[in-house]
Amino acid sequence: MLLYKVRRLLASLFIRANTSTVALAVAVYVAGSYLLLSAAGESDIVAVENFFYWLVVTASTVGYGDFSPTTATGKLAVSLWVIPLGLSLFAMVITRVGFAVSEFAQRGKKGLRTMNHENHTVIIGWNGTRTLRLIELLLSKTNGDASEIVLCVEADIENPMPDRIDFVRVESFSHVETMQRAGLDRAARIIIDNPLDDVTLTTALFCDKVSPDSHKTAYFQDENVGELLRSHCPKIECIPSVAVELLAKSSLDPGSARLHRQLLDSTYGMTQYSVCYAGDTPLPIGALFDHFKHGLSATLIGVRRDGEQKIDINPGLDQNVARGDTLYYISAERLDDDRCFDIKITDREDLGECLPS
16 A cells, blocks of 8 residues: 555656656666675676666567676665556656647647648638638649648637647737747738638738748628728738629629639639749740640630739730749649650741740
């Protein structure tokens, strides 16, 4: 009974002890075992190549029997010190490691860990199945983007997809200390999608300050709020609700809603993608259109000029694409940037005014 109470007391102290205390207790145990066995004349056991192996085997009660005390004093030391304390310490260390692993996993599920990703995607906001659908679209293989996704929420929930994304829970979307856990300053993309437009607005302003170089997208139900944000942060892409426009379009051209949904759905069929031209030589849209259609089984549908917001849908074939322009196309999957612009032009007349005179 006394030994049981002592072990319970030691266990309680061990669990509450910090790492340095635990390390000190193990060091005292190892040193005490070595000194007692050395004093008892157990030369084989305390040999450098044998001692730690024997101590671990004995303390864990595996007991292979290849080394054992031969003197009466040695047997007494093992019986009263090495085995009782070793067994308790070994069990407690294993328990502590188990607790640490469990706590680490729980912190991840509860969103309390700090992310160390770079060039990742951060989704800010929680809208239930809508957010889950957004994650599915981002994880689609046809997107060709293998970057990590971090979901950042205020809601009191656990990670809804623990095996596929990382998760951070914050006090508010403008709380500096907790928002730092999402690694906003190192993110490549930030998607802001909250049920309330005013929260989306303040979150977007915060993100623009913390992560000015990332590509930021914000969804607004009220387009006027989106325009307000755009006037202060022109680089943030504001996505308005198009439900009314789709309703009108579908009434006049039946099936339009299904068409637009499929173009936006990266999990099935042809989908719309974009690519930015980084070359120095302007390229003719006519040659690019033929290249996309015949060489890549894709369709070029629009061009957005560098520095402009408006997209030129169905551009003229006699126009050119310059450095910094973005092409929008329809394809079964995202195409490699180099393949998109790998066109062969051998005749100077094919270039029109592309080449400098």
